[in-house]
Amino acid sequence: MTRRLILMFLSLLALGIALLGLWPHAGHEANALLLLMLTLQAAGQAAWHWRNLLLSQLFLGLSLLINLLITCTFLLPESWVGVDHWGALLASLPGDWHIANIRPPILMLLACLGLNCSALLRLRLGLGSAIQLAQISLLMIFAIAADPSLSVASMSLAGFERMTLLSFIGLLLLAQWADLLPALTQMWRRNVLPLIISTMLTFICLLAWQQQSQDENNRINQATYVLGDKIATQLSREINDQLNAMRRFAGFWSLMGQTPTGGEWQRLARSYYKDFDYFQNIAFIDPDSVVTRVFPDKAGNHDVLGIRLFDTQPDTPLRNPLELGIEGHTGIIDLLQGGKGMVSYLPVRNTRDGSILGAIAMVVNLEPLLDKALNSARNEAFAITLSERGSIYIHVGPESRLAPWGHRIPIELPATDLTLGLQPTQQYLAASRGRLPEVTLLTGIMLAYLLFLVIYMYRRVSQEHGIVKNANDALKEEMVRRERLQKEIQWLARHDELTQLPNRRYFLEQVQSFSGKMPLTVMILDIDFFKSINDKLGHLEGDRYLQKIAAVSRAPVEAAGGILARFGGEEFVVCIPECPRAVGRTLAEELRRAVQGAGLPQPATDSVVTVSVGMACVARAPLRLEALLQAADEALYRAKSSGRNQVQVAA
């Protein structure tokens, strides 16, 4: 209970941090969507830790939907659902929504997705929760360590917001690890190998993603640079072309050797002017720096007629052509007609005597010039600027949602350090960036997850197989043991443990099987004065005597095809099938001698141990065993009473 409370507290703490750190404020409506997703996720996970399944599935499911929608913007090819389509979808929401500001960096988004899925799958080891958490941990490490520029066209989560999101994911991840750990430590054998293999695969995928993202960034960067370079080249070419044209124009008046008359000026200037529509105007300035002619003769230009430029602009480069006979160029200046531009002054000298007739002023307005150079390149994808030493003179295109990088390309122009700036928009980056890195990453993560499941299942099945096999082996062993025991019991039931001879029961069974093998001889052997052996030498020694006598008697009986059994106490009984009386008697004598020959000391007689034998024989069926044994017993009694150590045969 306490553990679950702590885990729930961690999830709610994550929620609190997210609310504090990402609460939408002016201009950040987009955070609202992210915040909604995170709120649902944290609430869902807290509900899971509290084991409220229904609530957790509801919250997590809704959060998953938002997450998948955002993930799709990274994955779906531009030709399927373009960035513009996503934009149109977002435009229907109130506020400033845009693809680049609704989606967090892909690694963090996938970490949230993973946390969401593992909680939805109820942190079950069998469904691969261990690898999911390991993958999320790896994503976190990369999210912290990787270059932020790899997450193109995502929220620019700076400092505090980035820390907020990282802490949010970190806390939820910590809670899930803590929840899973007890089960994982129990089942670590099953998990450790697939975990290592799949984590390594995920790591490789992340490296591949990093590399591909880098390549993709370089490609876009390069393409943007090429475009910028093209515009810059176009700009300098335009200016140089019109400068050359103006040089020809000035050269014409030099050849004429006179200042232009109104009609000539209009005619010739018009033909030049129409080729370069970004000219603000062309003017003729007399040697005293007074503007005497201007084309076109329209409102703004008309105002400059008659102005003595040395008065208004004492340091004007106009002094170059008028005083030195060489070209003079301004930098970027505020034009008298308004706007930013540059003026080139070209000398007009009489070619015959070299006298300075005046100067041609060529006023170029930067904005139309840039327009002409941009040609079709002017669109909403790039912000283009013209600047000089940090001061931006012209800005064309969007001013916000720009990429965090851009290119600055110097333009080769006389007397200026003009620089062209080109900065793509986030929209352009999102649309033109290939989806391969993200597709690789997600496919790799899925593959690693599936690989984990396959290895995990294989190990689980083989472990269970091992358990079944062990149980089987134990069962087999038990069966063998029981069989052996049963045999032992069976043997004990039929044998005498001390002498290893068949007992009375087994003897009676065997004798029944001899019933057709007539003639049949039965003997009873009784050790003489055995009591005194026990009394004098002890029972243990008595047992040893019994064993010895059984051993010496057994071989001759079995050689004759009969059976020797211990009948009880110090009495043995013999039955030999197909044994006539005479043969039986000989065998009985042989047994008696064998016992005597064993040389076991007999304290009662100070001699050796002997046996008395009573024998009975039946010549033909039917076998009446009881009567036969009775006859043998009576013969034994006679042998005992006749002095022992002898064989008596029943009549």
Ligand SMILES: Nc1nc2c(ncn2[C@@H]2O[C@H](COP(=O)(O)OP(=O)(O)OP(=O)(O)O)[C@@H](O)[C@H]2O)c(=O)[nH]1
């Ligand atoms: N050590 C030992 N003694 C046994 C066993 N079974 C019976 N006896 C002993 O055998 C003895 C039999 O003695 P008795 O029946 O009096 O006969 P006996 O001393 O042999 O004398 P006779 O038969 O008349 O020659 C008893 O003292 C029993 O205790 C046994 O398994 N082990």
